[in-house]
Amino acid sequence: MRTAYTADQIRAAELALMATLPEGTLMQRAAAGLTSVCASLLGRVYGSRVLLLVGRGDNGGDALYAGERLARRGARVEAILAGSKTHAEGLAAFLEAGGRVVEEVGAPELVVDGLVGIGASGALREPYASLVAEANAVDALMVAVDVPSGVDSSTGRVAGVAVDAHVTVTMGACKTGLLVDPGAAKVGLLEVIDIGLGPYLPDPDVAALTAEDVEGLLPRPGAESDKYRRGVIGIAAGSDRYTGAAVLSVGGALRAGAGMVRYAGTAPPVQQVRARWPEAVVTELDHPSIAGVGRVQAWVAGPGLGTGDWAHELVAGVLATDVPVLLDADALTIVSRDRGLLRRAAPVLITPHAGELSRLIGVPGDRVEASRLEHARRAAAELGVTVLLKGSTTLIAEDERPVRVNLTGSSWLATGGTGDVLSGVGGALLAAGLTPYDAGSCAAFLHGLAGRIASDGAPLAAADVADAVPSAIRSLRGESRSGGRRS
């Protein structure tokens, strides 16, 4: 499990650790780690040109001490001192080692962003903002110290300009804002430097499952398994107009290992599902009721269903059952108009994108996008459901639990129909007995991995993602042995 923490949590842990150590030890550990990452990026340190962007706080101190170490190894290190003051001991050590203070960005090979770290708040002020814009435009490796300046370390918010890092060297433990978009997109490769914080860290703010975690959570059939024990999933999806959503959702469920899929819909999608998935047990509905569908262990409702009275009645019927329900797409529009439908004893997992979440909680979509973590948490608490907020980093929020962040996604997945596949994968895992929190997290992980496998760097169609889910499950063993991958 990769864990991440807010700035306040990190600060408290650092204070506790610092109390046990001689002054300055932590900054020296941080500088040593930062230096070694910079050195390996440069290849040859001697004669290389390095520019430090130095702010007024300890983030600038880290940069200056790393600059000192690089200068001692023969690098030509320059520093722009952008703050109203500068870390005095760090500056003295830097100058003593031959570092130079400059005013211009020039033409460095590597830039170290030590403007602000966990002490920052809000949009970068001047002169930092202009300096960052200028440094981003230079053809150099950009290494962010602790956090790319401009990214809020606790939330991932980017309120203005931010450093576009190739590598972020973060101290002690990962920060929440490095895993959550839009901040996560600024991080590049993430290197965590061990400064001894581990024993002082509290429960994480957010967590990301690794392949090993998913491998451990996924049910695998044993000798005594039959289709009922593996999980029977009911799917109410598709309509006369949108038949494909039904095919894709059923495909996601079957490929994710459902024991059996019971599909319910009108004649046109039924015909398509029968043709593509003869394995599914199909009920053709002539009125909006699931009464004749048979017993299932979980339901998926919504993809391509429509939002009229017919669909409303069908979704209400699904939510009136006593099994876990996954709601997606049109079902989310229906419950945003009639939130009382969500009052039920069995759990609900909702899988909105930012626009759907904005309708559910009555917040403009751009605000949800800017503060995804905050709004996923808020929706989970307000609606009393588990929320899987889709996007470039998918979040899984449940009240009183660390938000799970999925790191396996691929931008090629942003294409029509992939959400329908995800609903089927999540539904199959719910039917197999996983909690909505685990089912949502594992479904997001597998869906992202399947997207990468199906795409392999090129466009994909949603059906390819469903077809790649078994390969994703198969690859978990190899992935967990290699420690998983960052997206």
Ligand SMILES: NC(=O)C1=CN([C@@H]2O[C@H](COP(=O)(O)OP(=O)(O)OC[C@H]3O[C@@H](n4cnc5c(N)ncnc54)[C@H](OP(=O)(O)O)[C@@H]3O)[C@@H](O)[C@H]2O)[C@@H](O)CC1
């Ligand atoms: N603690 C430890 O043990 C260790 C800490 N370590 C390192 O220290 C870093 C934290 O250092 P820190 O607390 O000094 O804060 P930091 O982020 O450098 O700067 C804060 C200053 O920036 C300013 N500022 C704020 N917002 C701004 C904005 N929007 N735009 C512009 N300016 C803004 C604000 O100035 P003010 O507004 O007060 O004038 C404030 O004073 C941490 O990230 C890690 O790198 C490591 O060495 C490991 C050990």
Ligand SMILES: [K+]
């Ligand atoms: K920084």
